[in-house]
Amino acid sequence: MKREDFKNTKTIKGKRLSRSFFVRPDKDKTYGERSVKIAESLIGKFVVRRIGRKKIFGRIVEVEVYAGPKDRAAHSFGGKVTPRNKVMYQRGGHAYVYLVYGMHWQMNLVTGNEGEPQCVLLRALEVPEGGRIASGPGKLCRYLRLNKSFHGEDVTSSRRLWLEDRGEKIDLKDIVRAKRIGIDYAGPYWSSRRWRFYLKDSPAVSRR
DNA sequence: GTACAGATTGAG
DNA sequence: TCAATCTGTACT
Numbered sequence: 001m002k003r004e005d006f007k008n009t010k011t012i013k014g015k016r017l018s019r020s021f022f023v024r025p026d027k028d029k030t031y032g033e034r035s036v037k038i039a040e041s042l043i044g045k046f047v048v049r050r051i052g053r054k055k056i057f058g059r060i061v062e063v064e065v066y067a068g069p070k071d072r073a074a075h076s077f078g079g080k081v082t083p084r085n086k087v088m089y090q091r092g093g094h095a096y097v098y099l100v101y102g103m104h105w106q107m108n109l110v111t112g113n114e115g116e117p118q119c120v121l122l123r124a125l126e127v128p129e130g131g132r133i134a135s136g137p138g139k140l141c142r143y144l145r146l147n148k149s150f151h152g153e154d155v156t157s158s159r160r161l162w163l164e165d166r167g168e169k170i171d172l173k174d175i176v177r178a179k180r181i182g183i184d185y186a187g188p189y190w191s192s193r194r195w196r197f198y199l200k201d202s203p204a205v206s207r208r
Numbered sequence: 209g210t211a212c213a214g215a216t217t218g219a220g
Numbered sequence: 221t222c223a224a225t226c227t228g229t230a231c232t
Contacts, residue, residue, distance in 0.1 A: 066215070075215085075228090083227095084227070098215090099227070100214065100216060100227090101213095101214065101217080101225070102225030103226075104217070123215090137215070137216075138216050182214085185213075185214075186215095
């Protein structure tokens with residue numbers, strides 16, 4: 001998306017993604033397939049962060065699925081519940097924000113029904129300023145000024161953080177499906193599972 | 209209590 | 221290649 005296009009998006013009235021976007025009927029037998037669908041449909045949507053009268057926003061170009069309790073890479077693996085990950089067990093539409101490596105925040109969106117820990121990690125945004133300042137999960141949170149206070153935020157009702165559909169239709173063939181990043185510890189099966197999705201040709205994707 | 213790895217990043 | 225730096229987990 002070019003810089004001029006972002007000027008247009010400022011005047012576009014975006015439609016907030018509601019609960020039904022994050023909590024979907026459980027038709028799929030495969031655990032995590034619902035989150036895969038949600039991950040794909042998040043590509044091209046906008047994250048909006050309001051600070052006073054100012055809005056910071058970006059277009060989602062890269063996400064990853066984490067679907068416990070079977071997923072060895074997910075914090076919910078084995079059905080574990082900790083003070084940190086318990087938000088994952090809430091119904092979809094909540095933000096799961098946590099600190100990695102003691103210095104970087106990451107934001108996930110919970111995508112399961114209540115009691116089914118699934119989420120989608122937001123990894124990269126295209127932003128009006130251009131460049132790669134929100135290209136990576138830690139950089140994305142820094143750009144949006146997200147921290148622990150957003151842990152558990154309900155993005156379907158929050159006044160300071162939400163998701164928007166601005167009418168863009170993304171063709172599925174423009175979405176690349178790849179292995180997740182940084183989870184080699186999860187073993188060959190889970191680390192090779194193609195649960196990372198990014199927009200083909202976007203310069204803002206964290207790694208090619 | 210201690211030890212250690214980790215859904216990362218930026219500098220060298 | 222490596223260090224920064226905090227949280228959860230698996231031990232003693």
